[in-house]
Amino acid sequence: MRYASGRHFLQIPGPTNVPERVLRAIGQATIDHRGPEFSRLAIDVFQGLQKVFKTGGAVVIYPSSGTGAWEASLVNTLSPGDKVLMFETGYFAALWRDVARKLGLEVDFVPGDWRRGIDPAVVEAKLGADRDRQIRAVAVVHNETSTGATSRVHDVRKAIDRAGHPALLMVDTISSLASIDYRHDEWGVDVTVCCSQKGLMLPPGLGLNAVSAKALEASKTARLPRAYWDWQAMLRDNPAGFFPYTPATNLLCGLRESLRMLFEEGLDRVFARHLRHAEATRRAVRAWGLEILCQNPAEYSPALTTAVMPEGYDADALRKLILEKFDMSLGTGLGKLKGKVFRIGHMGDFNDLMLAGTLCGIEMGLSLADVPFAKGGVTAALDFLSDR
Ligand SMILES: Cc1ncc(COP(=O)(O)O)c(C=O)c1O
Numbered sequence: 001m002r003y004a005s006g007r008h009f010l011q012i013p014g015p016t017n018v019p020e021r022v023l024r025a026i027g028q029a030t031i032d033h034r035g036p037e038f039s040r041l042a043i044d045v046f047q048g049l050q051k052v053f054k055t056g057g058a059v060v061i062y063p064s065s066g067t068g069a070w071e072a073s074l075v076n077t078l079s080p081g082d083k084v085l086m087f088e089t090g091y092f093a094a095l096w097r098d099v100a101r102k103l104g105l106e107v108d109f110v111p112g113d114w115r116r117g118i119d120p121a122v123v124e125a126k127l128g129a130d131r132d133r134q135i136r137a138v139a140v141v142h143n144e145t146s147t148g149a150t151s152r153v154h155d156v157r158k159a160i161d162r163a164g165h166p167a168l169l170m171v172d173t174i175s176s177l178a179s180i181d182y183r184h185d186e187w188g189v190d191v192t193v194c195c196s197q198k199g200l201m202l203p204p205g206l207g208l209n210a211v212s213a214k215a216l217e218a219s220k221t222a223r224l225p226r227a228y229w230d231w232q233a234m235l236r237d238n239p240a241g242f243f244p245y246t247p248a249t250n251l252l253c254g255l256r257e258s259l260r261m262l263f264e265e266g267l268d269r270v271f272a273r274h275l276r277h278a279e280a281t282r283r284a285v286r287a288w289g290l291e292i293l294c295q296n297p298a299e300y301s302p303a304l305t306t307a308v309m310p311e312g313y314d315a316d317a318l319r320k321l322i323l324e325k326f327d328m329s330l331g332t333g334l335g336k337l338k339g340k341v342f343r344i345g346h347m348g349d350f351n352d353l354m355l356a357g358t359l360c361g362i363e364m365g366l367s368l369a370d371v372p373f374a375k376g377g378v379t380a381a382l383d384f385l386s387d388r
Helices: 020-026 036-053 066-075 091-102 120-129 153-163 213-221 231-240 249-265 267-287 315-326 352-368 377-385
Strands: 009-011 058-063 083-087 106-110 135-141 168-172 191-195 206-211 304-308 328-330 341-345
Touching: 009 341, 009 352, 020 249, 036 058, 036 206, 036 231, 036 249, 058 066, 058 231, 066 091, 066 168, 066 191, 066 206, 083 091, 083 120, 091 106, 091 135, 091 168, 106 120, 120 135, 120 153, 135 153, 153 168, 168 213, 206 249, 213 231, 249 267, 267 304, 267 352, 267 377, 315 328, 315 341, 315 352, 328 341, 328 352, 352 377
Parallel strands: 009 328, 083 106, 083 135, 135 168, 168 191
Antiparallel strands: 058 206, 191 206, 304 341
């Protein structure tokens, strides 16, 4: 590999760029996870996470990836054979379905075309038709990282309420929390699933569940086997700032710092920044003459944009060229989108000039790869960003 000067552009939709402040916090000497300094750290982190999830309820932190947090949401609340309503919004929704099936749950998977979010009317119809209340949970991916389409969680909640159905609402906020407005309590979510490597600006390694009182109640009778993922032991030890097993101490040091940064900027400003960068990116993609994968403007993701390649041109060849020439990583197409799309991550620790550099790299790459496109995407984005 040739030496690459300057800094790498990590513009995949997670893991995201980890700020220097967070890296320094993680780089501190590891502390005793049963001592008083750690207890203060953990209590700080739990309080900060409650503000980010917008919940007064419990937050559970695992040393895990997001997939572990998915598994935890299911095994703590459900029993073998329970029915779960899920929606094919994209690759990650299908993976969550696979986890549920492997655990012995019965999934009603509503088909989708990977170009939009969940239709709340379908949620209402499915629950309305479930007269003997067999469906125990509705599981929603808030921001489909494989497509760049969001689902309107609050509208899904209202659809569940209109149907008068008691199912638990579970939401994957893995690529939305701390990037896109999200309200666990206000939207009546029972389990929110998240992890560290996206909007929270950390490396991978922490999985999160925010848990409602109703979900806690369900956990008392849920019969899926669980040990590592059991909420109960966590909830017993966490209030004093401790864990039932060794926590990821240094990542938690990083999390305390990233939470401080989010509160210094202010969550509303963080969300507005993501919306603005997403709009600038879409203007660039449209000016290039490329199609945006998400077809419903009301569901455009503030965290990433997925661009469709012209027929016959390989998105992965373009990504490879951009990586080799400009030292920038863009997101690959996942599942059936492999080779057909590339994903531009604009979430986490990010600013106007980082976006400008990202779009410059793409525009130069499109030229060098001889992809049929119109120049001017960068200019369209800069005009938007520099508009008073
Ligand atoms: C929306 C969503 N859900 C779940 C996952 C899986 O998380 P992990 O790869 O950390 O297990 C991802 C990963 O990117 C994701 O974007």
